[in-house]
Amino acid sequence: MASVYLAFAGKAVATPVISYLLNKAFGYLHRYWKAEDLKALEAELLRTLPQVQAVFDAVDREQIKGHSTALDAWLWQLRDAIEEAEDSLDELEYYKLKEGVKAREEQDEPWGISKLKGKFINKLIKHGPQNGRLKRLKEAIEGLHKVISGVTSFLDFVKVGTVGPHMDCDHWKITGKQYETSSKLTANEVFGLDKEKDLILKWLIGNEPMGANLQFFSIVGHGGFGKTTLAQLIYSEKNVQNYFDLHIWVSVSSHFDALAITKSIIEAITKESTSANTLESLHAILEEKLISQRLLLIFDNVWNDKDMNEWERLFAPLKICGSGSKILITTRMKSVGDMVGNVLGVKGEHLKLGGLQEKDLLMLFNKYAFCRLDLKYPTNLHSLGEQIVKRLGGCPLAAKVIGAHLSSNMSFVHWKKILQDDFQNLQIAKDGIIKVLRLSYHYLPANLQLCFRYCSIFPQGYKFGKKELMEMWLGSGLILRTANESQPLEDTAAEYLDLLARKSFFDFTSIERAGVVLEEYYVMHDIMHDMARAVSSGECLRTAGIGFISIAKTVRHLSIKIEDSVHLKELCHLNKLRSLVIEFVGDDPSMTYYLTFSEVLKELKALRILCLTTKCQFHLPDAISNLVHLRYISVFSSKRSFLVSVHKLFSLYHLQALKIMEYSDGKMLKLDGMGNLVCLRNLHVPYDILSSIPRIGNLTCLQELYGFSLQRKKGYSITELRNLTQLRHLRLRDIQNIDKYEEILDAKLKEKKQLRTLSLHWASYDGDTKKIDDLVLENLQPHSDLEGLDIIGYNGTRLPSWMRNPYLITLVSLKIIKCGKMEQLPSLTSLCSLENLYLQDLSVLVKIGCFSNGSIGSSSEGMGYTGSNEVFPPHLNTLTIRGCPRLRELPTMPSGLNQLKILNSGLIHLPYMQWNYTEGTAPLSSNSRLTVLIEDCPDLTSLAEGFFKQPVYLESIRDIHIFQCEKLEYLPPKGFSELVNLQNLEISYCSMLSGNALEVKLLPSSLENLTITSCGKLENILIGSLTGLNSLNLLKFSECNHMTSLPSTETFKTLTALRTVRLCDCPELSSLGGLQCLESLRYLSIDRCHKLAMIPSRQPSLFHGVKEDGNENLLKLGTLRIDDHSLLYVEPLRSICFARELSICDDPIMTSLPEQWLLQNQTALRHLWVFNVKSLRCLPSSLANLCHLQSFSLFAAPLVESLPQLPASLGKLDISFCHSMLNERCRKGGSDWSKIAHIPVVKINGLQEESS
Structure with missing residues (x-):
């Protein structure tokens, strides 16, 4: 039996939810059943609910652990009873929807629920107590009453009325004592926190005090990730002790009490206890001690992200402390730092501890x-x-x-x-790791606990899309509605996800390329995933198959891989299952799966979620149409014939989300019944299906409609949008097919208050339709709350009046693409909330707004400002201009711009930044970060104009990428040296660039990544500017035809942070310079640098570690990647002894591996990759001596026919595209199998060989 606080999650159905369910159920029964005992039953249930709530509130308390078995059983019974009542009520709702659909078909008019109640109600009244569904509901409520009555057995050890919605204060005090910390470092050795320590020290004592007297920094990370250790390291630093007048450590823990914490601060300063017991007296004492003192205050293990009043009471006396005072907090939740910032009125710094390097x-x-x-x-x-x-x-x-x-x-x-x-099943993990993390879980509100547990059914490291997760939470019934809630459940789900991310249960991350966000998703850390599985035991399960595990009947949410129909049939006993995520990985015939799955679905009547993935031909069973509670269906198949029976879904009237990833020929699908899905909110289907759905206006609950193709036939016109009042996202295609302007008005776009994004697409077509398109777009006016607007393929000459006037005041994103007749855009300043502007393929655009060149304001002197009098909207964050060849200049940019991208455009000089001269200060924050990308601008000649002439803005530039500007000649006046925060610089294919006239150092010391590709004379000039770049992490030279040598020893000695060097296609490179001095170098790749490989191998060896000039070879490479084995005979590569990974790729002349070099590195080498080596004849027997080798990959070595003995340490062997004889010898039972049988993973051409 699972422990009491894991098994039920009784709080998942806390009394507000039960009350909501009971009120709804008795609403039906009182109206249609008319039995005398109903009122007494209802009264008794409502009277008992407070006692049930008391048990729920006590579930986590230590004092009831001894009763866990009995309580556990009762809680599961209660859950079963509640879900039975919920299912009964849901079934009544289902048939109500069914009658509504039938009535609509008979009347052939748009469906409205108020018009369709009558028929359903008449049926209920007619049959009364004899109605089977009403009878089931009454029996379910009676069963619930019977179970709830059992609560009295547990009231003896529950202090009714003394516990709150979370654990009681005494419990928190006990827990807090268990986790109390001090400033003394408990670990005698600390690993891997040097970089983080240096960053915080720089913040603490490396910057001059500025702004508010009190600033703060938060260290955020999961339990056990080293937050306290890092804070202890900081506290014990001598520089910190000397810099601050007072240093105070407070272990806060879970129970947050401003009075107690204030008393702790005073006692830390005075080294004696205080008798003061009121906040007034404590504040007076503390102010006297703090006045004008530079204070370091460390709050360790902080949880309070809810009670702002307590924070304000705590911080009130701290404002008197001296300039440069700092607060450092450690917490598991970013939301704590957010609250501290709000209370102090400053924007704090955050450090996320993501775990140690391997x-x-x-x-x-x-x-x-x-x-x-x-x-x-x-x-x-x-x-x-x-x-x-x-x-x-x-x-x-x-x-x-x-x-x-x-x-x-x-x-x-x-x-x-x-x-x-599995670590999470180990008792040592439960007692140690999971126990620490569980405290974070218990501090969550019950509704968030429920959603977090659910995520355990996904694989470790899974990337959750926001919509995907929200839809599954909603479909599973995890987002619970109570009588007092009115906001859409989607908004509630979004809030839950945001809260879990802010509390560090999820990490929000994104994939970017060249500054463009390609994908955003949430990821659960592996340790948190283990914890989710631990706390969801008995309720949620993810398993690779049935054969190895017994699935408890209590499981509600299951993710499983099925290898054959026999294992599939074993799911039949899970009749309480609500979510089934199933992947068919076996090769059983599709008909066998079909028949067995039909049997399974007949038993799983309570299902809300069904996700299917299959690689075989698969037909949806007829039984799926009987799953009346189903809310969410997702189907993916690598075969395209499984959806011929999609019409079986059209009787699932409760269905809210339908997700189809693959499909058969859309013409085969019967889509006329799709309109029956009157509760459908999210429809994710291929465009071919979506555009073929007739009368889509019947889906009145739809929130998203991506790709509605307007057609000139009944059921596909824009009037279908009339009743889709809940739409949040709409993409209209083929707008050129609109014939009548009154149809646009009938669509009522302007009345759709929920609409947040609108995308308008015209297909390419012939003819002059400028006037028609102008009128159509004018009439497609959305509601003023719109946040995102795309206009694509528009053939008109001007934007509509509703974009020129201050109407779209909430618009955040605007894209205008392929509008080939638009020569001028109006001023966009009326779009006061605009953050993202994207202009693409506007082939005749010459002007944005009405501007003329010239200076603005007399206060611009010294600012280098000579911009235009036209400005972009003040909150613009990203600006992308692509494919506008006639656009020569841009309006002035707002100072808060974070990303500027100009590609394939006619720009002749860079734009200026706006100077807020009326206030006399630059509107820059310390977090300003500007990324600049300039690509294929053939008329741009100089970087010495625009914002590069405004020194005050140079500090905000973090990234510069310049590509293919063939006429670009001039750098900024002082190169890039004034860009003191520049981190990334990439210049490619700008062959006319030269720094000859500059007698200054071109690069700033802040630079972290430098990439130079084919830049003529600038290549060697930049090499000469590398000295002293102690932050440089990556250095890449590609197609540098003028470069003959890497930097000297003196230069490389100053590059103390350089970890990665990449050299590619540098034909004149003949020396690695002082590379041997790069002690920090971990990755080196050399490709197609042929002159370097031609250096005679008779160089003096550095095997003893010191060159003739006295410079020691300090290289300790993690990875060395080369395309010519001869490079291993070139110093300093020849003398490396500590390489962990070697990759030799595309070497056509190598006949044998560099045996001596491999033996030289045998104690360090972990991974060896040999790819595309057509002349390699055999492998040396000395490979067996590589005693730490973990993986060996041999790819495209057609002459190698056998293997030598391989080291015992090897964990993976991968052989692909090699001689057929080698393949046979290495298979199980082959002549070389005995040499490799000890290796856990052996793959031949991608297929794994099973070991004995």
Whole structure:
């Protein structure tokens, strides 16, 4: 039996939800059943609910753990009873919808629920108590009453009325004591936090005090990730102790009490207890101690992100402290830092601890795993340890707990079992890691706990799309409605997801390319995923198959892989299941799956969510049409014939989301019944299907309609939009097919208050339709609350009046694309909320707004300002202009711009930034960050104009990318040296650029990444400017025809942070310069630098580590990637002894591996890749001596016919596109199998060989 606080999650159906359910159920029963005992039953249920709530509130308290078995059983019974009542009520609602659809078909008019109640109500009244569905509802309510009555058995140990919505104060005080910390560093050795420590120290003492007296910094991370350790490191630094007058450490923990914390601060300063017990007296004492003192105050383990009043009471006396005072907080939730910033009225800095690097975590693991014995441990244990560490997600606590556990049993078999087991099922993990993390979970409100647990059914590392997760939460019934809630459930789900991200249960991340966000998603850290699985035990389950695990009947949400129909049939007993995510991975015939799945679906009557993935031909069973509670269906197949029976879905009247990823020929689909899905809110289907759905206006609950193609036939006109009042996102295609302007008005776009994004597409067509398009667009006026607008393929000459007037005051994003007749855009300043502007393929555009060149304002002196009097909207964040060849100049840009991209345009000089001369100060914040991308602007000749002439803005520039500007000659007056925060610089294919006239250093010391491609004389000039770039992390030279040597020893010695060097297509490069001095270098790749490879191999060897000039070879490469093995005979590569990875790719002349070099690196080498080596004849027997090698990949080596003995440490062998004889010898039972049978993963041409 699962423990009491895991099994039910009784709070998931707390009394407001039960009350809502009961009120709705008794509403039906009182009206249509008319039984005398109903009122007494209702009164008794409502009277007992407070007692049920008391038990719910006590579920997590330590005092009832001894009763967990009985309470656990009762809670599951209660959940079953509630869900039975919910299903009964839901079934009544289903038939109500069904009657409504039938009535609409008979009347052949738009469906409105108020008109259709009559028929359904008459049926209920006619049949009364004999109605089977009403009878089931009454029996379900009676069953619920029977279970709820059992609550009295648990009231003896529940203090009714003394607990709140979370754990009681006494519990929090106990918990707080367990996790109390001090400023003293408890670890005698700390790994991997140097970079983070330096960053915080720079913030604390490296900057001059500015602005408010009190500033703050938050360290955010999951439990066990080193937040407290990092804070202790900071606190103990001598520089910190000397810089601040007062240094105070407060262990806050879960119970946040301003009075108690204030008393702790006073006692930390005075070193004695205080008798004061009122906030007034404590504040007076504290102010006296703090006045004019520079204070460092560290709050460790803070949880309070709700009670702003307590924060205000705490901070009130701190405002008197001296300039430069700092507050440092550690917390698991970013939302805590947000609240502190709001209370202090300052924008704080945040550091997210995402876990240790693998090498640092391995050192920590080894410390705990190998500390107890003085023996030299077997190599295979070290190899297993490295594999275990890869699975720990960077968590220091996990490394310590698992390492300490393994130290008690040093056998290979035991370690391998731990590696193969699921960590979250290990008792050591439950007692250590999960216990620490569970505190974060228990601090969540019950509704967020429910949504978090659900996510355990997804695989580890899964990337959640926001809409996908929200739709599944909604479909599963996790977003619970109560009688007092009125906002749309989608908004509630979005709030929940945002809260979970702010509380660090999810990490929000995005994929960007050249500054463009391609994808946004949420990811749950591996450690949090383990915790989600632990707290959802018995309720949620993800498993690879049935054969290895028994699935409890209590499971509500299941994700499973099915290999055959026999295993599929074993799902039949899960009649409480609400979510089924199923992947068919076997090769059973489709008919076998079809028949078995039909049987399964007949039993799973409570299903709300059904997600199917299959690689075989698959037909939806007829039984799917009987799943009357179904809300969400997602189907994906690699075969295109499974949807011929899609009409079986059209009786699922409760369906809210339909997701079809693949499909058969759209012409085969019967789509006339799609309009029956009157509750459908989200429709994700291929465009061919969407554009073929007739009378889509019947789907009155739709919130998204992407790709509605207007056609000149009944059922496809724009009037179908009339009743779609809940639309939030709309994309209209083929607008040129609108014939009548009155049809546009009938669509009532202007009345759709929920509409947030509107995309208008005209298809390309012949003829002069400028006037027609102008009128059509004028009439397509949306509601003024619109946030996103796309206009694509528009053939008119001007934008509508509703865009020129201050109407769209909430518009955030505007895209205008392929509007080939538009020569001028109006001023966009009326779009006061606009943040993103995208202009593309406006082939005749010459002007934006009405501007003339010239200076603005007398206060611009010294600012270098000579911009236009036309400005972009004040809040513009990103500006992209692409394919506007006649656009020569731009309006002045707002100072808050974060991204400027100009591509394939006729720009002749860079734009200026707006100077707020009336206030006399630059409107820049410390967080301003500008990325500039200029590409293929053939008429741009100089970077010495525009915002590069405005020194005050140069500090905001972080990234510069310049490509293919063939006439570009001039850099800014002082190069890039004045861009003191520049981090990334990339210049490519600008062959006329030259810095000859500049007698200054071109590059700033802040630079982290530098990429130069084919830039003529500028190449060597930039090499000469590298000295002193102690932040440089990446250096890449490509197609640099003028470069003959890498920087000298003196230069490389100053590049102390350089980790990556890439050299590609540099034909004149003949020397690696002082490369051997790069102690920090971890990645080096050299491709197609043929002159470098031609250096004679008779160079003096550095095997003893020192060159004749006295410079030691300090290289400790992580990865070396080369395309010519001869490079391994070139110094300093020849003398490397510590390389961890070697990749030799595309070497057509290598006949044998560089054996001596490999042996030279045998103690360090972990991975060896050999790709596309057509002359390689054999592998050396000395490979067996590479005692730490973990993986070996041999790809496209057609002459290699056999393998030598391979090292015992090898964990993976991958052989592809090699000699057929080698393939046969390496298969199980082949002549080389005995040499590789010990390797856990052996792949031949991508297929894994199963070991014994």
